[in-house]
Amino acid sequence: MQFDISYTSKEITPWGGMVFLKQLLNKMGFRDKINTCPYLPFPKSNNAHEVTTIIEAFITSIWCGANRFMHTEVTRNDVALAEIFDWDAVPAQDTYKRFFGKFTQPTNHQVSDYFYSWIFDNFQFDNFTLDVDSSIITRYGEQQGAKKGYNPNKKGRLSHHPLIAFVNDVKLVANMWLRSGDTSSANNFLAFLEDTLAKLKNKKVSLIRLDSGFFQSDILDYLEDSKKNYIIAAKFTHPIQRMIDTNNPWIPLDNGIEICEQMYQSNSWKIARKMVIVRQKIQERPKAPGKSLSLFSEDEIHRNYRYSAYVTNLDFAPAEVWRLYRGRGDAENRIKELKYDFGFDSFNLNSFYATEAALTFAMIAYNIMSLFRTFVLQEKTQKTLATLRYRTFAIGAYFEKTGDRLVLKIALSKKRRAWFSGLWNYDAIYPFKYSTA
Numbered sequence: 001m002q003f004d005i006s007y008t009s010k011e012i013t014p015w016g017g018m019v020f021l022k023q024l025l026n027k028m029g030f031r032d033k034i035n036t037c038p039y040l041p042f043p044k045s046n047n048a049h050e051v052t053t054i055i056e057a058f059i060t061s062i063w064c065g066a067n068r069f070m071h072t073e074v075t076r077n078d079v080a081l082a083e084i085f086d087w088d089a090v091p092a093q094d095t096y097k098r099f100f101g102k103f104t105q106p107t108n109h110q111v112s113d114y115f116y117s118w119i120f121d122n123f124q125f126d127n128f129t130l131d132v133d134s135s136i137i138t139r140y141g142e143q144q145g146a147k148k149g150y151n152p153n154k155k156g157r158l159s160h161h162p163l164i165a166f167v168n169d170v171k172l173v174a175n176m177w178l179r180s181g182d183t184s185s186a187n188n189f190l191a192f193l194e195d196t197l198a199k200l201k202n203k204k205v206s207l208i209r210l211d212s213g214f215f216q217s218d219i220l221d222y223l224e225d226s227k228k229n230y231i232i233a234a235k236f237t238h239p240i241q242r243m244i245d246t247n248n249p250w251i252p253l254d255n256g257i258e259i260c261e262q263m264y265q266s267n268s269w270k271i272a273r274k275m276v277i278v279r280q281k282i283q284e285r286p287k288a289p290g291k292s293l294s295l296f297s298e299d300e301i302h303r304n305y306r307y308s309a310y311v312t313n314l315d316f317a318p319a320e321v322w323r324l325y326r327g328r329g330d331a332e333n334r335i336k337e338l339k340y341d342f343g344f345d346s347f348n349l350n351s352f353y354a355t356e357a358a359l360t361f362a363m364i365a366y367n368i369m370s371l372f373r374t375f376v377l378q379e380k381t382q383k384t385l386a387t388l389r390y391r392t393f394a395i396g397a398y399f400e401k402t403g404d405r406l407v408l409k410i411a412l413s414k415k416r417r418a419w420f421s422g423l424w425n426y427d428a429i430y431p432f433k434y435s436t437a
Helices: 016-028 030-035 051-063 068-075 079-085 093-101 105-120 189-199 215-223 238-245 320-326 330-344 351-378 385-393 414-421
Strands: 128-134 137-139 158-160 164-167 172-177 205-210 230-233 251-256 256-263 273-281 305-312 397-402 407-408
Touching: 016 030, 016 051, 016 079, 016 305, 016 351, 016 407, 030 051, 051 068, 051 079, 051 093, 051 351, 051 385, 079 397, 093 351, 105 172, 105 189, 105 273, 105 351, 128 189, 128 330, 164 330, 172 189, 172 351, 189 215, 205 320, 215 230, 230 256, 230 320, 238 256, 238 273, 238 305, 256 320, 273 320, 305 320, 330 351, 330 385, 351 385
Parallel strands: 128 205, 205 230
Antiparallel strands: 128 164, 137 158, 164 172, 230 305, 251 256, 256 273, 273 305, 397 407
16 A cells, blocks of 8 residues: 655654643642652752652653653653643653762662652552562673672673662552662661651551561561561471471372471570471472572472471461461562662762662652552453553544644544543542642
C-alpha cells in the first residue's frame, strides 16, 4: 500500500493515559504537599522551574519509561503532556541534576521522613508485615560511596549497598537508605529499622521478616526487647549444621518436603530460641531453594536434600512459620521491579546524597503507582509498570478547543472507552485519605 506523508501542528502526546495519574495526584493533594514541605531546596531565581514541576516531571518521566537522567528527555518536548499536568515547561535533565545536587544528608532524612510519613499517616490501615532487604547496585564510575564489597554478579566492581523496607500488605516502600558498597547487609540496620518505624507513624507492625544477612544476636535481642514478632532466615554456620544433623523428628508436609522444629542456643545468645528447619528432596523437587550441609556433603542422607532454617519468636506451628516466611519472596520481586522499571540501579550522580535524593523520589514514584494499581485499577494481580505503561498510559491524545474549554481527545477504540472513563466514575472506599481540596 502506498501513501503520502504530511505533517500536523497539533500538540499530540503518546501518553494520554497519564491523565489518570494526574487525577490521582490531584486527589492526593500531592502538589500542595510539595509546596508545604519546608525542607526542599526551593529555587531563588524567578526564571527557575517551580519545585512542584521538577518533582512531578521527574516522577512522570519515570512512569513514561525513564530509568536514567538522560532518558528523562522522553517528556522534554511533550507540550500536550505538560498541558495535562499544568507545567509551564518541562525541565531538562540538567535541571534534575542541579536540584538533587542541593540535597545533603540532613535534607534527605527530613524530606524522606516528610513524604513517607505523609503516605502512612493518611493510610487508614494498620497491622503491617514489614520486610527489610538489602540490594547490590553496581557502579561503573567514581561516584561517592561506590566501593568494592560483596558483589556476586560483578565481582570486584564498585557498588552501593542500599537498605530498603517494604510493607508487604499494601506493596509500598516504607524506607530506603543508600549505603556505601563495602557495608554488610546488617550494617546500621537497627538505626534504619527505628527510622522506618517512625516513618510508619507508629502503626502496628505485626511481623518483621529478614533474610540470613540479618541473622545476628544484637538484632534478635533488639526485636525481642521491643516486643516485635520476627522470622529470620538462619545462616548455615557449622553449629547450626551440626544441630540439623541430630536426630530430628521430621514431619512430612508434601511430596519431598519435611519440616521440624527444635530449640537452639548459639554461644553468643543469652537464651535458646525456636528454630524451624525445612528440608526438600532434590530428586523430587530439583528446583527447590535451600542449601546443602557443607559439613556433611558426603553423607548419604544429607546430600539428597536442600535445607533452610528460620529462627522465630512466633508461637505458631512450624508449617505456618515457613508459609509466612515464604511471603517475603515478594520483597525480592519488588526490588527487581524497582530496578527494571523505576531506575533504582541507574539514577546516579557523583554526589552520594544527590543520588540518594533521586532514589527517594523514585521510591515516591513507585508508591504512587502502587496506590494507583491497588485502589484505582483494583485488579486481582498487580501488573508491572512496564505492562501498565503500554496497556494504560501509552495512548495517543491531543487537546482541542471546544468553545471556551480545552478537551483532551484520547485515541481509544470504542470497546475500551467505557472502562477507561469508568476508572474514577464509581463510588469506592479507599484506605488512603485523599485531599478534599
